[in-house]
Amino acid sequence: MARDNCNIKPTEAELTLLNILWKIGPATVRQVHDAISKTQKTGYTTVLKILQIMHGKTLVIRDESNRAHVYAPSNSETYTQSSLLKDLATKAFGGSTSKLVMRALDESTSKEEIADIRQLLNELDK
Amino acid sequence: MARDNCNIKPTEAELTLLNILWKIGPATVRQVHDAISKTQKTGYTTVLKILQIMHGKTLVIRDESNRAHVYAPSNSETYTQSSLLKDLATKAFGGSTSKLVMRALDESTSKEEIADIRQLLNELDK
DNA sequence: CACGAGATACGATTAGATTCGTATAACAAC
DNA sequence: GTTGTTATACGAATCTAATCGTATCTCGTG
16 A cells, blocks of 8 residues: 655665564554564664654654554555665666566575466466 | 675665666776766766775776776676665565565566566576 | 876765664652 | 653764865876
């Protein structure tokens, strides 16, 4: 589902937080900080600040009805992934999505993955 | 063909210059500036500075035997594209290349592109 | 050799990303 | 109400990217 905001590309730190929010759902700063702390050491106020900046950019929405605000992504993971791919296709593949796809596929692609992709191609080909 | 340097990700401006070098081949600052000027307005010294920075990062090599240095990409376009895709897969697709590929494909993919991708899948599947 | 065209080198500026310390506000519980 | 805990807000420091002006160097040519 597309959004109202205009193609704002999340930075690396922002994408890290978005990944957490997509995974655990709407969450407070505390919850996001707890989640990120499992894999990296980041200060609580750092997480807070970045979420505030993301809110300013409308990358997230927040519910302020309780003392601890609850943050949620503005856009779906799917939509954001598509945007990032579109961006990369433009900047590194002359705008060609199929070139991007073919570059992504190599000998490390497993049989199962190949089967899944074939299936999707069949559906698109109808 | 992989390279000696260790996965240095080009910035946006750097990638723009790399695209030009991959297209026109080894070139002087003047030539790169002429090429980029066709699509955007950028100062000559800006192009020079970025090429110098890229040289410092070993993103490009340069031939200093003439007064006007000649710059060339350190890595092939193919290798760089693969690196960028790997990076995006890690940061936005949980490391799954096949998820990335499937997200890249959609109804805008043409019959010809689908055929090309099928062909590649067949070769990988041997 | 002096000069002008055109090259590189370098420093400064601006903007954005990232980090975190400190101040302050809200609330629960005694 | 005072106090301790846990929030948010805000400002500052640091770092990188990107841009460009100015200084300086190198050459070919008169």
